[in-house]
Every structure is written in C-alpha cells, then in structure tokens.
Amino acid sequence: MKKSVALTLLSLTAGLLLSACGNNEQPATEAASQPAAARKVVVGLDDNFPPMGFRDEQNKLVGFDIDLAREAATRLGVDVEFRPIEWSAKEAELNSGRIDVLWNGLTITEERKQHIGFTSPYMENHQAIVVAANSPINTKADLAGKVVGVQEGSSAVQAVEKEAEITAALKELKKFGDNVTALMDLSAGRLDAVVLDEVVGRYYIAKRADEYRVLEDHFGAEEYGVGTAKENTELLAKLEEALNAMKQDGSAARISEQWFGKNIVK
Structure with missing residues (x-):
C-alpha cells in the first residue's frame, strides 16, 4: 500500500510540475508574438491617386506618400504593408483595426478629428x-x-x-x-x-x-496629415517624431523634389 501511495504521489507531483511548465510556456509564447506583430504597420490607401499613391506600368504601388511612409517605417524599425481600401470606408477600416494608418493625401478636417488621430500637417x-x-x-x-x-x-x-x-x-x-x-x-x-x-x-x-x-x-x-485610430496614441507619437526628423534632415524635401520638382512639404 505504501509503495502504491508513493507512486501515486510521485505521479501527481509530476503532473503538477508539467502543468506548471505549461502555464509558464503560454505567456512566453504570447510575449514572443507581441514584438513580431509590432514590427509591421499596415497603411491603408487609395491606389488610384497619383502622385500620392498609385500603380505604375508594372502594377507596383508608387507615390509620394508611399515613399514618405517607407522612410518613416525604416526610421521606426518596422516593416510596412500597403493595403488598398475603399476610400469612402477609410474610418471604418482604421477603427476596426484592419489597417493601422491612413497615409494618402488625407485632409485634416474638424469633423475627421472626432474619429481619427492626426499628426501635425506635413503638406499644405x-x-x-x-x-x-x-x-x-x-x-x-x-x-x-x-x-x-x-x-x-x-x-x-x-x-x-x-x-x-x-x-x-x-x-x-x-x-x-x-x-x-x-x-x-x-x-x-x-x-x-x-x-x-x-x-x-x-x-x-x-x-x-x-x-x-x-x-x-x-x-x-487644405492640410494633409497622417491618420491613426484615436486610441493608438503610441503609434501616432512615433509617426510624429519620424516626420519631424525627416523634415529637419531634408529627407522629406528630397522626396518632395523627386515627385513635384519642388519642396512643398510643410
């Protein structure tokens, strides 16, 4: 009987240890996945709005805002995905979380400010x-x-x-x-x-x-700004910082001159 009890106790102890290990592994897995998700920003755009964002002869997405967004993503150390959306549904796309950013000649208006977080204007x-x-x-x-x-x-x-x-x-x-x-x-x-x-x-x-x-x-x-969901204040602050740095070091002016022949960045 004592041997049987000892084996039972050993079995229970092992089960508890395995259970404890399993509980420890789950948060670790979740924690590891969080940085991966944060390493990509999804930009929603109208892909038929030259020169801000449009498709070239090879069907590749190009444009002034495309280049600005890529430069900002590089500075933030994240990948960027450009996702064409129905522009009339842009606020729904943003606030549903299907996209992280609106960056495509987005005019800043008082009405939009009620639903979208805006960076400072980068273009007039x-x-x-x-x-x-x-x-x-x-x-x-x-x-x-x-x-x-x-x-x-x-x-x-x-x-x-x-x-x-x-x-x-x-x-x-x-x-x-x-x-x-x-x-x-x-x-x-x-x-x-x-x-x-x-x-x-x-x-x-x-x-x-x-x-x-x-x-x-x-x-x-009218003024153009980059839009995020209102509650995504961390991403908004990072984009603001990246844009300011691009203006100060001349990167934004260089991209503007490539597309417009003149620096029209605000």
Missing part, C-alpha cells in the same frame, strides 16, 4: 491655377473673360464657385472627367487655365516643365 495643398508657360495670366483677376477647366465633382469646382465674383467674370467654367484631359486642352489652347489640386498639378508639371506653370494665386488651402 492648394487649389492651384495652372496656365501655359507663355500665358499672360498671372493672378486670379486675370481670369476674367477666360475659359477655365476643372475636374467635375472635384473640390476645385466648389473652390472656384465659392469666389462668386471671380466665377461671374469667367467666360466659361468648363468641367472635365479628369484633370489629364483638362491639361491636354490647356496645351492645345482650348483652355486658358486649369484649377486642380496643387499636388496633382505639380506632378504633371514636373514632367512637362516647359509647357505649364503654377500661379502664386490659388483658390484656397
């Missing part, structure tokens, strides 16, 4: 006025009696129409399906000017500097 975008390189137009006032092109449904339409006096003085505010067609009409002399996002305008102008120029005058400004 204007509704720019683009004219032919040899055009006599130099100010908004010079648009009186002229034919001006805009992309239908774009913020450029509201920006121009908001200035009622300027709009009334135009010969025509002509709407196009896209900015590229409008710029082609400008080159052909069928338009006197085109109003569009400065980031888009400078992208095309950098490719054809001899054809176009951007006026100092514009139809309003």
Whole structure:
C-alpha cells in the first residue's frame, strides 16, 4: 500500500510540475508574438491617386506618400504593408483595426478629428491655377473673360464657385472627367487655365516643365496629415517624431523634389 501511495504521489507531483511548465510556456509564447506583430504597420490607401499613391506600368504601388511612409517605417524599425481600401470606408477600416494608418493625401478636417488621430500637417495643398508657360495670366483677376477647366465633382469646382465674383467674370467654367484631359486642352489652347489640386498639378508639371506653370494665386488651402485610430496614441507619437526628423534632415524635401520638382512639404 505504501509503495502504491508513493507512486501515486510521485505521479501527481509530476503532473503538477508539467502543468506548471505549461502555464509558464503560454505567456512566453504570447510575449514572443507581441514584438513580431509590432514590427509591421499596415497603411491603408487609395491606389488610384497619383502622385500620392498609385500603380505604375508594372502594377507596383508608387507615390509620394508611399515613399514618405517607407522612410518613416525604416526610421521606426518596422516593416510596412500597403493595403488598398475603399476610400469612402477609410474610418471604418482604421477603427476596426484592419489597417493601422491612413497615409494618402488625407485632409485634416474638424469633423475627421472626432474619429481619427492626426499628426501635425506635413503638406499644405492648394487649389492651384495652372496656365501655359507663355500665358499672360498671372493672378486670379486675370481670369476674367477666360475659359477655365476643372475636374467635375472635384473640390476645385466648389473652390472656384465659392469666389462668386471671380466665377461671374469667367467666360466659361468648363468641367472635365479628369484633370489629364483638362491639361491636354490647356496645351492645345482650348483652355486658358486649369484649377486642380496643387499636388496633382505639380506632378504633371514636373514632367512637362516647359509647357505649364503654377500661379502664386490659388483658390484656397487644405492640410494633409497622417491618420491613426484615436486610441493608438503610441503609434501616432512615433509617426510624429519620424516626420519631424525627416523634415529637419531634408529627407522629406528630397522626396518632395523627386515627385513635384519642388519642396512643398510643410
């Protein structure tokens, strides 16, 4: 009986030891997995918004914001994954945790601030006025009696129409399906000017500097920032720090000049 009891006790003791080892292993496994998850940041974007983020001829994601995000990820020591999303559902994608960051020409607004945490602005975008390189137009006032092109449904339409006096003085505010067609009409002399996002305008102008120029005058400004879920304050602070360092050491300016031919980083 004593031998049997001793064996039973030994068996129970071994079971308890194994159980204890198992309990110790689980947190260790979980702890090991946490840094791996933190080593990647998922960036949500619209992959049809040149030059901020779009697909090139090889279907590779490229763009100004793509390059900025890659540089920031390198500085943070993390991998970055770019995930195209339905832009109209961007806040739901962010707050569900399917993406960590919105970085794609995201305009900072008071309404969005209620649901998204924003970095400080890294770019100020204007509704720019683009004219032919040899055009006599130099100010908004010079648009009186002229034919001006805009992309239908774009913020450029509201920006121009908001200035009622300027709009009334135009010969025509002509709407196009896209900015590229409008710029082609400008080159052909069928338009006197085109109003569009400065980031888009400078992208095309950098490719054809001899054809176009951007006026100092514009139809309003907006600011771009990087967005995170409001509760993800740690990631937001790290992105803010990385962006500030990129501005200070000239990296952001270098990337801007590659895409726009000019430093337009704020």
